[in-house]
Amino acid sequence: MEYKVKIDEFEGPLDLLLYLIKEAKISIDKINVSEITQQYINFIHEMENLNLEIASEYLVMAAYLTFIKSKMMLPKANIDNEDIDFEENPEEKLKRRLKLYKLFKDIIPYFEEQERTRGNFITKIPTDLSSEFKLETKEILEKNASVYDLLSAFNKVMRRYILHKPLKTKIRQQSISIDERIIELKSILKTKNHLIFTELFNDETTKEFIIVTFMAVLELSKEKIIKINQDQLFDDIYLDYIEKNEAGVEYNE
Amino acid sequence: MNRTQMLAALEGLLYIAGDDGLKPEEIASFFEIAVDEANDLVESLSDMYDNSIRGITIINTANSYKMTTKKEFIEMYRKLYVDINKSKLTNATLEVLAVVGYKQPITRAEIEDIRGTNSDNIIRRLLAMSLIKEIGRLDTPGRPIIYGTTNDFLDYFNLSSLEELPELLDNIDIDEEMEQDLFSNLAKFDIK
Amino acid sequence: MNRTQMLAALEGLLYIAGDDGLKPEEIASFFEIAVDEANDLVESLSDMYDNSIRGITIINTANSYKMTTKKEFIEMYRKLYVDINKSKLTNATLEVLAVVGYKQPITRAEIEDIRGTNSDNIIRRLLAMSLIKEIGRLDTPGRPIIYGTTNDFLDYFNLSSLEELPELLDNIDIDEEMEQDLFSNLAKFDIK
Numbered sequence: 001m002e003y004k005v006k007i008d009e010f011e012g013p014l015d016l017l018l019y020l021i022k023e024a025k026i027s028i029d030k031i032n033v034s035e036i037t038q039q040y041i042n043f044i045h046e047m048e049n050l051n052l053e054i055a056s057e058y059l060v061m062a063a064y065l066t067f068i069k070s071k072m073m074l075p076k077a078n079i080d081n082e083d084i085d086f087e088e089n090p091e092e093k094l095k096r097r098l099k100l101y102k103l104f105k106d107i108i109p110y111f112e113e114q115e116r117t118r119g120n121f122i123t124k125i126p127t128d129l130s131s132e133f134k135l136e137t138k139e140i141l142e143k144n145a146s147v148y149d150l151l152s153a154f155n156k157v158m159r160r161y162i163l164h165k166p167l168k169t170k171i172r173q174q175s176i177s178i179d180e181r182i183i184e185l186k187s188i189l190k191t192k193n194h195l196i197f198t199e200l201f202n203d204e205t206t207k208e209f210i211i212v213t214f215m216a217v218l219e220l221s222k223e224k225i226i227k228i229n230q231d232q233l234f235d236d237i238y239l240d241y242i243e244k245n246e247a248g249v250e251y252n253e
Numbered sequence: 254m255n256r257t258q259m260l261a262a263l264e265g266l267l268y269i270a271g272d273d274g275l276k277p278e279e280i281a282s283f284f285e286i287a288v289d290e291a292n293d294l295v296e297s298l299s300d301m302y303d304n305s306i307r308g309i310t311i312i313n314t315a316n317s318y319k320m321t322t323k324k325e326f327i328e329m330y331r332k333l334y335v336d337i338n339k340s341k342l343t344n345a346t347l348e349v350l351a352v353v354g355y356k357q358p359i360t361r362a363e364i365e366d367i368r369g370t371n372s373d374n375i376i377r378r379l380l381a382m383s384l385i386k387e388i389g390r391l392d393t394p395g396r397p398i399i400y401g402t403t404n405d406f407l408d409y410f411n412l413s414s415l416e417e418l419p420e421l422l423d424n425i426d427i428d429e430e431m432e433q434d435l436f437s438n439l440a441k442f443d444i445k
Numbered sequence: 446m447n448r449t450q451m452l453a454a455l456e457g458l459l460y461i462a463g464d465d466g467l468k469p470e471e472i473a474s475f476f477e478i479a480v481d482e483a484n485d486l487v488e489s490l491s492d493m494y495d496n497s498i499r500g501i502t503i504i505n506t507a508n509s510y511k512m513t514t515k516k517e518f519i520e521m522y523r524k525l526y527v528d529i530n531k532s533k534l535t536n537a538t539l540e541v542l543a544v545v546g547y548k549q550p551i552t553r554a555e556i557e558d559i560r561g562t563n564s565d566n567i568i569r570r571l572l573a574m575s576l577i578k579e580i581g582r583l584d585t586p587g588r589p590i591i592y593g594t595t596n597d598f599l600d601y602f603n604l605s606s607l608e609e610l611p612e613l614l615d616n617i618d619i620d621e622e623m624e625q626d627l628f629s630n631l632a633k634f635d636i637k
Binding site for chain 3 (some may be wrong): 257258259260261262263264266268269270273275283287300305306307308309320322323325326329330332333377378380381382383436
């Protein structure tokens with residue numbers, strides 16, 4: 001028998017068993033343990049032949065199934081009556097566990113749907129009113145927040161960080177023209193007279209943005225607003241703002 | 254303060270609160286009205302948003318009302334935002350969450366017993382995502398940690414409370430079984 | 446997309462942008478329209494807000510459009526801020542504290558980058574509360590101050606050391622091989 005699915009597609013031995021039962025088109029109540037055991041073991045062997053790693057819990061389940069199978073084949077007459085009353089038949093126990101596990105597997109689509117639904121709604125960061133209204137330090141410290149509140153707050157920040165980071169870079173950097181970048185560079189250079197070319201970029205910088213910036217730098221150099229310096233090939237490239245007096249005449253040079 | 258002013262003030266409050274949202278009880282205390290009336294007020298505001306010219310709406314997750322964008326435009330917003338909810342939780346993770354969601358308070362051993370597989374790593378991930386939390390310890394040998402879901406869990410699955418979870422497809426045998434377990438476990442719990 | 450839909454989508458977009466606001470160019474790029482048309486669109490939306498039933502409005506500051514709450518209800522907002530938050534750290538404060546707690550040593554610029562919003566006030570408040578402190582300066586241009594948490598921080602959260610902070614998601618290796626303990630597995634399946 002060829003199996004289209006691989007062992008790593010299962011969440012565990014119970015999941016694999018449910019799959020085999022479904023393939024056999026029978027209900028959990030009607031399963032024949034010796035048959036399903038054989039199928040289970042065949043599947044494991046098949047996976048071993050494919051050199052796939054089999055987690056030990058699958059092997060443990062194989063041993064357990066074999067144990068049930070052998071127990072069923074033993075005559076029951078000699079077993080103490082009290083034991084029968086108190087100990088659940090292992091076959092029944094297996095079926096019960098499968099049914100219980102299946103309950104949770106069957107509810108997964110609901111959670112997926114809810115997850116998708118919530119993803120359709122975006123909420124904003126709470127407005128920070130701390131500068132508007134003063135709050136007494138003592139008042140804030142009245143009651144302890146738990147360390148879980150702290151973790152939850154951290155996760156919220158990180159979710160937002162991931163959510164908002166691309167917006168800023170995308171909108172800003174996609175739409176910027178060389179002229180706009182020249183204006184930006186001028187204002188950067190006014191506050192910082194001397195800078196390294198690479199300082200104009202960060203981790204999120206796109207190729208287009210670098211090209212636009214490079215063109216803008218060349219333009220500024222052509223207009224003698226900046227001076228470009230490089231000591232040697234592959235060294236850092238420095239940009240220097242050329243100060244002008246009020247009449248627009250350059251100092252030096 | 255008349256109703257029009259109350260609606261306007263509520264809109265401002267919900268805007269400020271953002272993803273923190275406001276509990277019905279909090280709204281009630283602002284306006285010094287009953288909780289029922291607070292829910293009513295939100296309902297009225299929500300109705301006003303139910304207009305094609307409006308782009309915002311109100312949802313209730315984790316027992317908090319939150320102002321959000323309407324879902325009609327989500328694809329447009331997605332062009333600009335990497336939506337965190339695009340990275341869906343894996344099946345195994347959802348399984349553990351479902352088990353904790355329905356069977357809390359629950360220990361790791363009980364989760365693993367239901368799933369028939371090691372769940373340690375998934376539980377650690379869910380703790381780190383603050384979707385579940387430690388809520389106490391069992392008063393049995395080894396004092397195992399017991400877990401429950403968080404407000405972030407409710408928000409993540411768009412639920413206002415745990416009662417909103419649909420009933421598991423019922424199977425009488427299993428329900429009885431679980432109830433027994435629950436009672437014997439409750440007796441053992443030592444929650445602080 | 447017709448104008449009604451654009452107005453609605455814009456309302457949602459401005460809502461998400463929140464206190465940061467959006468530049469006309471950003472709005473234009475979002476809808477793929479000219480900047481003039483974008484200004485026009487905001488103007489129309491703004492007119493709709495000029496209504497006594499609304500609690501939010503659109504303002505234009507520093508060449509950015511942003512939503513803000515109407516001033517009439519400032520007392521309500523004070524109530525929201527002071528009353529609701531009285532009993533616990535405000536959420537924004539908690540956020541900054543969480544970022545410092547987990548990412549220390551950290552500069553103000555880094556905190557603000559992660560939170561996506563100005564955090565100067567909150568940092569000053571946390572310093573005053575001695576929950577965080579200056580622990581040195583970075584050896585980079587401007588020599589920015591770096592912050593870390595204090596012993597009071599540990600006390601406040603009932604921790605004996607920073608190692609006791611709950612584990613973060615990025616510290617958990619997804620591919621980490623689960624430790625398979627054959628004995629515990631045997632116990633799980635009830636084989637003796």
